[in-house]
Structure formats: structure tokens, C-alpha cells
């Protein structure tokens with residue numbers, strides 16, 4: 245099991261790790277490998293500036309390269325700047341170091357990489373930037389009109405994620421010759437397979453790769469493949485179809501596998517070459533990111549909802565004075581009233597996770613009828629409607645979004661609150677759900693409803709892992725502590741037995 249501190253595996257090759265306290269020397273002839281985010285922060289130049297992408301801009305033709313560090317084309321740096329991206333994040337420099345340096349001679353190819361870094365820490369750019377640069381370097385060495393076969397394939401977990409990665413890749417590669425192909429979704433099958441980077445969903449890729457492919461599908465030739473990127477790798481590893489494809493690809497050609505996620509499980513190691521890999525860990529691994537405040541609210545599905553409909557032209561919201569517990573819908577209603585609709589200036593957004601798509605639809609409708617417009621986005625709806633609702637939420641036209649597992653991972657929308665109305669089936673999903681807020685340097689709040697009278701339905705494992713993972717100062721419902729048997733765990737002494745209601749984000 246990884247904790248937030250067990251992070252680095254010594255690579256079985258000649259790169260050096262960087263000791264604590266080491267300062268990056270731009271003129272150094274040595275090769276370096278970043279291995280922990282505390283160390284990566286030490287990559288600063290003499291002026292103590294934070295490290296920027298432009299520090300790695302390629303020199304002009306007649307200029308002598310100052311260092312052995314990798315270089316980015318000006319066009320790529322400009323594209324990054326146009327996206328307001330200047331500083332390099334820890335996972336980004338680690339991936340850059342691992343992929344852009346030439347591997348030592350005794351190592352045939354770039355070692356594999358396991359990059360585990362908190363939600364919202366910038367893993368998508370961590371792999372896209374060096375991969376686009378690699379393709380640009382390759383293209384320079386080829387005749388202008390040469391037909392190129394894919395050098396990089398990127399796989400991710402859902403069609404929505406794959407499409408997001410594609411959109412970012414298109415922006416990053418603007419004005420370069422790098423050809424990027426989307427191999428996912430309900431768009432037409434690709435017609436030619438001459439591209440540099442393919443961004444794929446598993447099912448659609450299979451049609452272009454497998455012998456049992458749909459007739460007429462162009463077949464992708466992977467003989468040039470050098471890098472296989474697996475985003476949300478710990479979820480992908482559970483997909484048998486994906487593992488089969490991977491095995492088949494590995495039999496055909498030797499490529500480096502780069503895995504990215506905010507959570508890690510042991511099975512993930514079967515995706516990489518365990519004798520020749522780097523691992524990088526940044527932020528809290530397998531835990532909710534430090535930028536997110538986690539709060540637990542007790543609710544009771546067995547008590548009646550007091551929001552009963554229209555009464556004298558107003559919603560009857562009942563009275564709660566005598567009741568300690570509330571039905572989850574009532575709890576949600578009061579939360580939204582207090583934190584999203586307390587004044588006309590409020591622009592805050594909440595993403596609410598539920599188990600089932602029918603529940604998402606029902607709750608969105610019910611809340612809308614109560615005067616708080618909400619939409620639901622899930623896997624059992626038409627793509628176009630899904631995209632339309634999601635866009636309304638992104639644009640802030642609708643500030644309440646109900647969803648299911650569909651948006652658990654990877655979704656990058658600026659939101660203030662996450663509510664786990666139901667608990668997910670796996671602990672890792674809870675971490676990713678909470679990680680939809682508190683991204684990209686912002687703070688967020690993730691509220692988890694704990695059904696106090698129905699907790700037998702929950703997986704004991706989830707409750708236990710959540711209870712153990714949260715920081716000492718997070719107040720937990722008593723039964724969570726009991727279920728987690730925290731008495732036997734080292735954290736027990738630090739958890740106070742007080743009301744679950746958090747002062748700042750308590751319901752009343």
C-alpha cells in the first residue's frame with residue numbers, strides 16, 4: 245500500500261535522483277530524475293524563480309545549447325502561454341525528465357513511468373507536452389510528405405475524458421505539424437491511420453486494431469509506437485478488454501508505458517516493466533488532495549422528507565428544530581439554500597454524486613421544482629443532451645449538477661462543492677469524486693452524506709478506508725469510527741467524539 249511518503253522506486257538505470265536540498269543547475273551536464281514533489285520544487289534557477297516552461301525553450305539556430313536539459317519548440321511554449329500555462333508543476337517536470345532525456349545506452353528504450361499525483365495537479369499536460377515535443381522532433385527528421393504511423397497512443401477511461409484530452413492536445417499542438425486523431429465516441433471511424441498521436445477509447449481502438457474488427461475499419465499499424473499513455477491507469481487495469489489489447493500490442497512492438505492516476509492499486513504494476521521503470525508521486529497519494537476540505541454529514545433515509553410540495557404558493561420546507569437528523573434530500577435542499585442561493589451574487593457551483601442515473605434525474609427534477617434549477621448528466625442519456633447540460637453547468641447557466649460514476653474521474657470544471665449524496669462502491673472512486681473540486685490551486689469542499697440508519701448497505705471497507713484516510717481534525721460520525729474499528733488503529737486517539745456538524749460548514 246502506498247502512503248503519501250513512499251514514492252520513489254530507484255530506476256534500474258543510470259539516472260540520478262536529486263537529494264533533498266539540491267538546487268537545480270541549468271549548466272549541469274548531469275542528468276536528473278525528479279522523484280518527489282518536495283524535490284522537484286528544488287528545481288529552481290539561481291534567481292529562485294519557480295521553474296517555467298520557457299526556461300526550456302529551444303535556442304535559436306546559431307546559439308549553442310546551454311545545457312543538456314530537454315528543449316521545447318517555441319510554438320509549443322507559445323501555445324502553453326496562450327492557455328495561461330507558464331509554470332511547470334511537479335508531475336510535469338518529472339514526466340518531462342523521464343521521457344525527454346535520451347535513455348542511457350544500456351537501456352534499450354525510455355523506462356516505463358508510474359506517475360501518481362493528486363487530483364487536479366496537471367497530469368494531462370504532464371504527458372501531452374513531452375509527447376507532442378517528441379513527435380515534433382521525429383517529424384523534423386523525416387521527409388516533408390512522409391506518411392507517419394502513430395508514435396504515441398493515449399488511452400483513457402470514458403469517452404468524455406478521451407474527448408477532453410483530445411481538445412487539450414489540439415490546442416497544444418496548434419501550428420505544429422503533429423497530427424492528432426480522436427479514436428473514440430460516436431464520430432465516424434477514422435479513415436487513414438497516418439497520424440502521430442492517437443487518443444483512444446478502448447472499444448473504438450479495438451475496431452481499428454483487432455482481427456475481428458468491424459469490416460471496412462482502417463487498421464492501425466503500431467510498428468512505430470514508442471509511448472503508450474494510460475490515463476486513470478488504476479481504473480483501466482481492471483478492464484479485461486484493455487489488458488488483452490495491451491498484451492497483444494506488447495507482443496508486436498517494444499514501447500514505453502506511462503501510467504497516470506491520482507490513486508494507485510497493486511494491480512497497476514502489471515501494466516509496466518517492473519525491472520525498468522520510474523515512479524513519481526506528488527501530493528497525497530490515495531487520499532483526497534490537501535486543497536479539499538472533507539466534511540461528513542449524518543442523514544437518515546428512513547425519516548420522512550419534510551419538503552412536501554407547494555403550500556400557500558411556497559415550498560413547504562418543514563421545521564427541523566426537534567430533529568437531529570434529516571432526510572438526505574432535505575439536507576441537500578438546506579445546503580443549497582444556505583451556500584448557493586443565499587444572495588443574488590452567489591455564483592458557486594455544486595456537483596452531486598449519486599449511485600443511479602434514475603436517482604440523478606429524479607433529484608434534479610425535484611430540486612428544480614423547488615426553485616433551484618438543476619441538471620443531471622449520466623451515461624444513460626443521449627450524448628447531445630449530455631453535452632448540452634454539461635456545457636450549461638460549465639458556463640454557470642445552471643449551478644447544480646447531479647451525476648453518477650460517469651464524471652467521477654478526470655472531469656476538470658471549476659466547482660466549489662462536491663456532495664457525495666450516496667457513497668460510491670469503491671474507496672478510490674470517493675477520492676476521485678471529491679477531487680472534482682479543489683483543483684488547479686483552488687480550494688474546495690467535499691461533503692459526504694452518511695446514512696446513519698442504513699449503513700449496513702455500505703461497504704465496510706469504504707467506510708474504514710475513508711475514516712482512516714482523513715486528516716485527524718476531520719470530525720467523523722461515531723458509527724464510522726466504530727465500523728472502522730478505529731480503536732485498533734493508530735489514529736484512534738486523535739479523533740474526538742463530538743457532533744458531526746462542522747462549525748463552518750454545519751447545516752445549521
Ligand SMILES: Nc1ncnc2c1ncn2[C@@H]1O[C@H](COP(=O)(O)OP(=O)(O)OP(=O)(O)O)[C@@H](O)[C@H]1O
Nearest residue numbers: 329331333363364365366367368369506654656684
Ligand atoms: N503548469 C500549469 N499551470 C497552470 N495550470 C495548469 C498547469 N498544468 C495544469 N494546469 C491546469 O490544472 C487543471 C487540472 O489539470 P488536470 O485535469 O490535468 O489534472 P489531473 O491531475 O489530471 O486531475 P485528475 O486526477 O482529477 O484527472 C487544468 O485546468 C489544467 O489546465
